[in-house]
Amino acid sequence: xxxxxxxxxxxxAVMTGLKQLIGSGCQDVVTYIKNRGNLFFDSERPLSVxxxxxxxxFEKHYPFVKSFVLLSQIDYQKDADRLxxxxxxxLARKDVLFYSxxxxxxxxxxxxxxxxxxxxxxxxxxxxxxxWGKKDEKNYLKTAYHKYLLKEPFYKDITIRNGKT
Numbered sequence: 001x002x003x004x005x006x007x008x009x010x011x012x013a014v015m016t017g018l019k020q021l022i023g024s025g026c027q028d029v030v031t032y033i034k035n036r037g038n039l040f041f042d043s044e045r046p047l048s049v050x051x052x053x054x055x056x057x058f059e060k061h062y063p064f065v066k067s068f069v070l071l072s073q074i075d076y077q078k079d080a081d082r083l084x085x086x087x088x089x090x091l092a093r094k095d096v097l098f099y100s101x102x103x104x105x106x107x108x109x110x111x112x113x114x115x116x117x118x119x120x121x122x123x124x125x126x127x128x129x130x131x132w133g134k135k136d137e138k139n140y141l142k143t144a145y146h147k148y149l150l151k152e153p154f155y156k157d158i159t160i161r162n163g164k165t
Contacts, residue, residue: 021057047072067157069098071128079126086122092137094163097130102157111152115144
């Protein structure tokens with residue numbers, strides 16, 4: 001999952017081109033939701049090797065990509081299997097804040113735990129992400145998620161996806 005792409009004219013990453021570049025070391029590369037930075041692929045290479053390869057690729061072809069998240073299907077499934085019951089409820093909003101390698105996970109979790117969450121907010125800390133639910137859309141502008149999250153120093157180093165994604 002890539003952060004900060006296809007925002008304005010200066011951060012364009014056409015997914016078909018990116019897919020071709022990544023495809024040189026991976027198999028069955030597919031994108032999910034056009035031009036949103038979601039890629040799925042198979043690879044026998046270790047995550048550490050893939051991260052190095054992708055970092056070099058982004059520096060060369062997409063220098064505006066400063067942060068990305070790379071998850072194995074196993075790690076993602078472990079997080080999904082451990083979600084609290086409220087995640088399956090019909091909430092107004094569900095967001096997943098994925099940790100990148102640039103994030104101090106302990107600091108992020110401590111800081112979020114200190115935020116003045118409203119009664120409409122639910123938070124679960126997973127291995128690869130923070131799962132954040134908002135119960136009522138009309139109170140969204142009053143939530144800690146809306147009022148404080150964007151101002152946090154770690155915000156530029158996480159990538160967020162809607163719970164439906």
